[in-house]
């Protein structure tokens with residue numbers, strides 16, 4: 222990081238500081254700090270309008286960072302919805318919207334709707350053209366390294382589609398992201414204590430992302446973390462959407478639970494809370510299969526493991542039981558509660574992650 226970036230992040234972390242605080246915290250010379258602060262102020266990235274109250278003497282200027290100086294938009298295209306969020310420089314979701322519509326990239330009306338949703342959230346969140354860093358589009362599929370092409374989109378049958386086609390009605394800088402990678406990236410970005418992690422997305426399909434030193438490890442062909450297709454039931458397993466049998470996806474997708482409640486996962490967990498026998502039976506089986514996947518991942522990576530996706534948003538109350546089952550499988554003495562965590566972004570993590578990538582890039586330009 223250059224000195225401007227270091228000063229900017231110092232202010233960002235400490236919320237409101239004096240020039241003297243920065244001198245003491247970063248050990249740069251006063252002229253250097255004064256010059257860099259002027260530069261940050263000119264770019265409207267910091268606010269100097271407040272004073273720090275001193276007892277005696279002059280009140281010093283308080284430097285604080287302007288969260289809304291820039292923003293990014295994230296869109297997540299699922300089978301039946303267009304989900305969209307606006308995210309500020311601290312990674313907070315400042316606005317979100319959801320439009321129910323069937324995924325169909327061949328339909329011009331659908332493509333127009335994506336553009337409309339983006340425009341709506343841009344207006345609602347009051348993001349000017351100058352402040353908008355970009356629009357990240359998370360999709361249920363694998364994406365080329367440059368974010369331009371869907372290389373594997375079997376769940377929704379859109380392999381080969383390009384960013385240009387999908388974003389035809391988005392007149393801003395945009396890029397495609399694999400949904401699990403974007404969601405995993407958001408989790409590690411927001412939690413400064415995590416640096417190596419495996420993110421498991423437990424939604425209608427199961428995905429994952431490998432994060433090493435706070436960066437996504439994509440693999441040689443952008444297929445790393447595809448745990449949905451590990452074979453976990455080698456004999457008599459159900460058929461997966463990939464065509465194979467017994468994939469991890471077939472036992473840990475969220476539909477295994479909400480098929481009991483007509484696709485309503487919230488209702489499933491409400492029934493589980495009220496000790497419904499069938500819900501308990503399905504959950505017991507689900508936790509067992511999930512603990513197997515978690516155990517295998519832990520043996521491979523020795524990293525933190527974050528549970529996200531639709532089921533991850535509900536799993537907090539069941540972590541103790543899940544950790545117990547993971548511990549039963551371990552060959553070592555480590556405890557799952559020290560490495561296994563529920564996700565922090567309970568809603569729209571994929572959309573938020575797709576937006577956050579632009580924020581991270583912006584920090585590099587300071």
Ligand SMILES: [Zn+2]
Pocket residue numbers: 449450461462463464465468470
């Ligand atoms: Zn599969």
